[in-house]
Amino acid sequence: MASLIGSYSLFFSLGFSVLILFFSFKNLKNTINFDNKLLSLTFLQLLFIILSFFGLIIAFINSDFSNSTVFNHSHTTKPLFYKISGTWGNHEGSLLLWLLVLTLFIFLFLISSKKQPKKYRVLTLLFQQIIIIGFLIFLIQTSNPFAQIYPVPSEGLGLNPILQDPALAIHPPILYLGYVGSSIIFSSVLAASSTNYISKEWAKHIKQWILISWIFLTLGILLGSIWAYYELGWGGFWFWDPVENVSLMPWLALTTLFHCVLVLEKKLLLTSWVVILSIATFTLSMSGTFLVRSGILNSVHTFANDPERGLYILIFLFTLIFLSLFVFFFFHKTDGQNNTSFFWLSKETSILINNWFMMYFLAVVLIGTIYPIFLDVLTSQKISVGPPFYHKLIIPFLIPFLLAMAIGPKLNWIKSNLQNKSHLLLLFAISLILSFLIIRILEISFLVNTILFTSAFYLFFITLRDFFIKGFKNLAQNIAHFGFSLLILSILFNNFLSTEVITNLKVGETYKSDELTINFEKIEKIKKQNFEAIIGKFNVKSDNELVDILKPELRIYNQPNIVTSEADIKTNLLSDKFMTMNLVQNQEYFNIRYQIKPFMIWIWFSVIIISFGGLFSFFKKKI
């Protein structure tokens, strides 16, 4: 029943799209005000998508296995929380989530933009509808969440255990609010370009949408990393895996876009940058969807492997690209631009430098991710592009980037001089000395790392100083940049100070080293709702004092019949202790990995601080 309602709701939504298109065209042609019918139709469309979405959720809760999506991804013994989150933990359901965000955002856009020019609003609605129709057809034709199976199976295939995790449950909704939310920026910029509305007023208005999308995207990426760290058991949080890169690329474009819009708000500059980046952000989101759902790339967490679906998305994606190119080249005008020259030492320049570096980082990630595809198609040879590639190309460039981030905000518009800036040099000297000491103490290799630490500390001190001296001025920017410096510092310290012990132990055995001993005391077996667990108890001692008791698990799930290794992680402000236990084929001992990871929690905190910066900026005017 729920599935039936869900299914029909999709068709109704499609019907509303057609109606919206019809009335939009009509409204564009005539000279009356914005047709409120359009608002109602948009709302109804949203309502039916919500209905459809709930239909799917209910089907999952009821374990309705006549629905093939539920059959493929759920099981009666799954806990209720994961039955619900399983709704969007699969290809079909997540596409429904796409549609939910697409329709929600255009509705919210219409009700919050009542003061904006009519033509602009109607066109935004129109462009967004093109995207919505594309997805509706894609969903109904190739990925229907309400496909039926006969005869109805009595039990489902279950959800992959690694997806049964709280962080992963909310990761897609939050990520999509950012990722898919950038669709509104896309539609809006095409509408604004076509009506010659790229202006300071438009920038002020679109800035809020950019912030919303950006905040959610930042948090969404954070949640993904947190899940990888807690659930996947390798102790890392970023692997430059294609799916991760695919979420990072829109973020890079969106961050750059935000900075450009900050300029555009105040003066008519960088209009081409703004248009191109707005188009690029959503295009990258769509490309990301293509890359991970088509099976074209090899990745740990691709969740669909279907060339037919891939082909549809590919064609849809390029249609949108060519559409945007058309609008950009035939409608975008740069003659109104403010041609007041600015001095090389000015805020405008520093934003340009920001753009330059960010686009470089984007290029590195993009090229690294899709190059293997090109090489394979053109020469039939397969290579891998992994973390070393990204590190080598990105880390050296972080140095000037961090320095620019520290100095840039201090420069004035148009022209700046460096009087009264002695503190800039003083803080630089302090950073340099501090880094030098750290490098020496930790015995790390010299050149690049010293400069890297210096520039990160520099940004850190400058933003910190600005808190205390400048107070609430530019608070949002300060918070975000401070957060970024903290992120780099946390990653650096974590990287250089982490240690690891890998050993094989039988129950009762003890591992001894100069620094610590690990005693494998015993194992315990327990039974839970949909899995059985073998829990190992490990006593970790340092200098004969008990430091930690860690209890990693091996879980044997019933459906699907998979064994997963659950790490035990003890977190505090200073460091994380991370332990995993794994079976060794054909042997009685277990393979134990114990890692000490300093400052892990600061990595998460710093990203949250960065997003706070965005939040502050969003609420600034409302205060």
Next chain:
Amino acid sequence: MKTKILLPFIIVSFLFIFFILYVGLNRSNIYIPETVTNEKIPTFKVKVFNSEKKLTSIEIFENDIYYLLNIWASWCIPCRDEHPYLMELKKNKKLEIVGLNYKDKVKNANNFLNELNNPYTLILSDTDGTIAIEWGAYGVPETFLIYNGKIIKKIIGPMNNNLFKEIESVVK
């Protein structure tokens, strides 16, 4: 003016990218290592199954006949599927089948052979899997057809009828 060169260039670039991605869609994204045919067999030293004796690769493959090196394990299910083909190939006088028992326990391996019969003239023991890596193998089962100290053919995964026939036709 700029538009006149820029726009066509951009359109062509995107069409090119579209084409590459379209072709890429239909290719497998799983990587399987290539075999260079007529590659020399690796040199190694290995323990013989169920004894303490060690043999070198030269000693194992010394005769002027075809050899089939089959990597197998008692816990490997596809190995059971391909076993009948191995038994059939055992009958061929021009071919000797050497087994490499991979990460297995002696008792289980013996049970496996007792249950399904033994096609091997010689069994080698690779308890930690390092010998298989010398061969460039990464799973079980994998099979190598060898002649004159060179690898003529490599089969990844269990043997099937077609591959069986291919081997038969080569070993004439």
Next chain:
Amino acid sequence: MKILNFLVIIIFLFNLNVSNANDRNLNSKITKNLRCLICQGQSIHDSDTEFANSLKLVVEKKITEGMSENEIYEFLKTKYGEWILYDPALNQKTYILWLLPLLLFLIGGAIIFKNLKIKKN
């Protein structure tokens, strides 16, 4: 500002050989750079498959035999192909991979500075 460009490139060139001192353990360093053939999205270091565990032993053995890091990579390349290395080698196949981002950086810089010069005047 072009000086900045050059400085950056020099730093990059230096960085090509910088080793991460945290990986004092050579074995860890190597196995983190190897890609597991069974779970093709993990490094050998992180992977738990039979193949990964055996390969870790092989790497250990080769290190004690005195093979250098690059020699071990070459050895594994002959067995499994270039795909097994996460750090793509700089050769004919990968010139574009490594150099295109840098080229774009330089082009981007050139365009920006050209525009700035015009405005300055």
